[in-house]
Structures are given as structure tokens and as C-alpha cells.
Amino acid sequence: MAIDREKILTIAQRFILKGQSDRAIKEYQKLIEASPNDKRLHLKLGDLYLKNGDHEKAIKQYLQVADLFAQEDLNSQAISIYKKVLAIDPKMMDAHRQIARLYLKEGLIANARTHYQSILNMRPGDPEASRALEDLMDQSSTPREQNPLPLSPVPSRLSASISSPSSAESERQGRHTAPAELPTLTPDKEAETHYHLGIGYKQMELLDYAISEFEAAASDPTLRVDCFVMLGECFMQKGDYDRSIRFYEEALKDRGVSNGKRARVHVSLGEAYEAQGLLREALQAFEVGLSLDSSLQGVKERIEHLQGQVKAV
Template identity: 20%
Template structure:
């Protein structure tokens, strides 16, 4: 006992001497990462967690400023091992993943950050917005990560609504023709969440004008006028509103929102109808879910004098509308317009029309650049239909097309593992989850999946 105590005292004396030595080196050169890391290791060994975290975090920032993002991420992960609740570490890893282009890797850290902040003032609002943004089918992972980042202006400070930051992201997306569909999704979400804020409506108006959807544009402009009037800004905004008035070339009647053919039958160029198509799908979805019951008289006419249950009539009406919509799409979109078929598949998928989505994704596979993503989404749709063997086949095909993109391959393998579990092939699923864990410690709920499989196998 006495000998052990003496050893502890000697060790503490040595540690104190080492601390002084490292601190002296750091004082001479604050950028001395070697001394900081050794000092951090020493603090961690002695159980001095806050001091260790401080040195690791400082060192991580030095590496980040020098452009060594992966080293910085590794150090912040070390911080999380010592302090799993560190909002600073979670935020910075998310930011660094975003800067380094590891957009999908950023997601679990932003998700954990939203969870950690829930008990704080405004935390529930952050978490709710995070969940909603997570569910938006935004294709571009970079902008999706930017949207998550926009929710956390200052993890240690007061929460502020991210309206302006998210609107700026939507404006940036709207300027890229390839991202107009994503921009439309974000703009529609913004106006649903911030109904009294003009930013989302302004962006939506620009996209609707560009797509030629005059009916919805008129509704959007009416709402904008109401908002401007309530703010006393209508007079100075009149010039802005007049920019959306149709010119002479737009004076002819626009096609019906459900895809009815225009008087002149001209096939659209590839990608030309993409944004309008997505707007039409959302209008169709609105008609499907608006909850208005048809009057009995109308039902009698529609069913030859027999009043059918309202749910059945609504289903029949929707199927008729949807059939007309698809006929209109076939008139406008060629089989070779792969990107439009891909976007249409995403819209169908969001509406729960998985079989139709699979058909569109199949057509999109004609473009090698879209094939891997399309096959992956076909797997997701099949999984929603609980067609597990088909889902697994699509995932395997997607994996073979994913190339060297490690993040994309990891995401596909994760879904494959879930599908293997659904098929009762737990051993294969376990091996896949373990491989994913070796590559990325905190990837989604991999650890939870492993624990569940092991628990089930031991019971």
C-alpha cells in the first residue's frame, strides 16, 4: 500500500514536470501541435477530461486552418470519446465534413447535435426543423448538408429562426438549372413552415414563372401581396411584383396543371419540363389529400346514380386524374430524357406511388451517370413494398455501379444489410454492419443494429 502510494506520488511529480515542459513549448509556439497532443494525452491519462478536450480541440482547429480536415475530424472524434455531449465537437465535425465534401458523413453529427440541443431553449424547435429537413427528398447532398448547418448558427447561443439562411440556400439552388427541382421542394417547404415570411414565396414565384405554371404563380403572388400589405411594403414592392406579369409570348392559355396537351403538340427538349412536371405532381398530391368530400349529387352522377362511399369515389377520381397526368407526361417527355424520368421517379416515390416510381427509375438507368442512384432508389421503393428479394437485387446492382465512391457504397451496403435482416439472413446482415462500423464508427444506427442482431441470436 505504501509502495503504491509512493509510486503514485512519483508519477504525479513526473506528470507535473511534463505538463510544465509541454506548456513551455506551447507558450513559445502556440501552433505546436505535437506538444499540444502530448499534453492532451497526459491530461486524458490523468482523468483531467476538460483539459484534455481543450488541447485536442485547439489542435483540431490548427489542423483545420492548415487544410488538414481529416486530421481535424479525427481529433474531434477523440473529443467525442472523452465527452460524447460536446456540442462544439459535433458541430465542427459536421462543418468539416461539409468543407471536405463528406456530405453524407456530416448527417449523423448534425443529427446528434440536434438531439443534444433539445433540452436547451429553442432546442425542440431545432430538432423539429431538423426532422422535417431530413425528410425532404433533396437530391443534392451538399445542399442538404448546408441546410442542416443553417439550423445551428451558434450552438452555445440563443436559437434564431433560420428563415434567411435557408432562403439564401434556396436562391442559390434556383440559379442552377440542374437543381431547380430541389429548389422547388425547398421553396414549397419554406412557405409551408414560414407562412407569413415573404422570402420563400419570392423564390417560389421565380421558379413557377420559369416553369410556366401560371395558375400556381397567381396564387403565390396573391399571397405575397397579402404579406407585403400586412407589413406596409406593398407600394415599394409593386415593381418587383410586376416582373412576374406574363409577356405577350405568354398570353396564350397555359397547359392544364394535370398535363393536358397544349394546342401545339411539340415534344419538349430533354430536361425542359422537369420543374413544371414536379410542380404538377405536387398539385396532384394536393388534390389527392385535400380532404374535401364530394357532394352526394356529384357522386351519383359519377357512379350512374348509385352513391358510393366517399373514399372509393376519391380513389377513383385520383386514379383518373393520375392516368391523365401520366398521359400528358408521355406526350412531353421522351424516353431518352433520363433526368426528367429520374425526377419524376422521386416525385412518385414521395407520394407513395412506388411501382410507378420504379418504372421511372428504370428508364433513368439509361443514363450511366444516374444508373447507380436510380437502382438504389428502386431498391428503396421495393423495400417500401416489402418486396425484399427484389430490393436486395437492386441494391446489389447499385453497388456494382457505384464505382469508387466510398460514401455511396457505404449507404448502399447499409440498406442491403437492413434488407438482409428483413429476409431473415441475420448472419450476413451482421457481417455487413460490422464492416460498415469498421469504416465509420457513428454511421447511422449501425451499432444499434449489431446489438439487436446479437441479442436476438443469444435469446
């Protein structure tokens, strides 16, 4: 029997907004029964369980997501979800084991060794971990280890200024309070991996997960502007226009941004201002964008429309 997915999602969201997580969980269970391999549904259900303090059920959902990623050879995504499990239960050996195996598939010997060693620390003499460490003992580091995947979740200093989601459904309605100032970031060797994970999560509309990855990736100065733009887009999609504006403005402070990219960011900034009801600021942003790149589609028409609105105010 076919189900009305959008209707059920809407019902679930209403329950979440009312603080009725248990009823929202039942709606997500209906969706998962109809689409058992939908990673987004499992992640959101896991987030709801986690919010309710039911760690065991949350972990079960996250493990299913990680397994689905691994089956598709999306190893970086799988590792990031297994690490979410370890953040809840650092002693879950199955998660350490799967991470180690995935690191081996990626040729990241040192990272795999670390997780196998964690297993032995918890279970001395574990057959798989013992054999793996013996096999890896004589292997030299490969060139790929010069840029390994993260050994543990990297806490971004941006996280301190962005509230953690109460549930993944807050992607639709969640609000964040803008910080007094953006913090200084420390370099993160795994920034590129975090950035691509962020892109993947953003494409899946898992905005809170994407935000966490872009925060971590922003530690790399070469990715900082792109991360701020992506964060601006994520918060725009969440309806948090204040935060969206803040990140677009930060991106524009970098003098190394090309005129083409700067023009596009000004247009995005204008859209955020307009959504916030700041019409004069939006008009100015669109005008700057068009002055930097006259080929931008639709911007001239938006300027003319806003000019009429501003005059009418």
C-alpha cells in the first residue's frame, strides 16, 4: 500500500514542533517501513531517539545508515556516521571494527591501526584485531596516509557559536543565535574530507550534518570562503536569515575572492537580506553583484523590482 510521504513528514514535523517526539517517531517508523534503505529517514529517526535519551535505539539507526553508506562504497560518509556512534558509546567495538576495515579499504594504515588497537585495549587477544595489527606491523605508510581521514570527530570552534540541533527535523524550522564574532579557527588536516562530506549531506538535505562538516572544513584557509558560502546557503535553507547573512558577509571580507565569485556571493547576500525584509540592503547587494558581473541572470530584473518596492515604502 502506497503512503503519502510528504503528508507523513508534515505530520511528523508538527509533532516535533509540539515537543511530541514519541508521536513523531511513529510517523518516521511508517516511512522507514515503506523505504527501508532511505538514509535520511534513518538519520532523522536516530536523532529523535537521541533527543529522547534512547541511546540504544539511536545507535541502531545510525549503524544502519553507516552500513548503507558502506554498501555503496561511500566510505568517508560511513566512517563519519560510525564515529557519531562512538561519540555516544566510545566502547562500541563493532563501530571501531567497521571503521578500521573501512580505513584499510582506503589504504589508511595508521588510522586503521589506531582503531584495531582500541579494540585490543578493550578486548585483549581479539583475533581480528590481533591479526590485523600483526599484518600491518611491517607495512610502511602509503602516500595516501599523508592526508588521512579523521581519527575522531573534530570539534570545530564554530560549533560553540552554533547551537546543536535538537533533532534533524530542526533543519526545516530551527533557529540559531548569531555570535558576537566569528571565532579564530585552527588548521584541520582533514578539511577537504569534511568539505566533501558537507556537500554530500547538503545534497541529501541533511543540513545540520552539513553544517557540522563545513564548520570543521573552515579551519583550512584555502576552503574558508567556500565553507562560509556553503554555511550561508545552509542557514538560508533553514530559514535562519540572520546567520546566513553573517556568513555571506564573512566570505566577502576575504580580499582574495575573485570578482566572479564575489558577485555571486553578493547576490546570495541580497537574497538573504530580501528574505529578512531588509529591502534597501538587498537592493544594494544585488547592485554590487551586477556591477561585478553583468552577465548574472535575472539580477537586473530583481533590482528593478526592488527599486519599485523601496520607493513605495
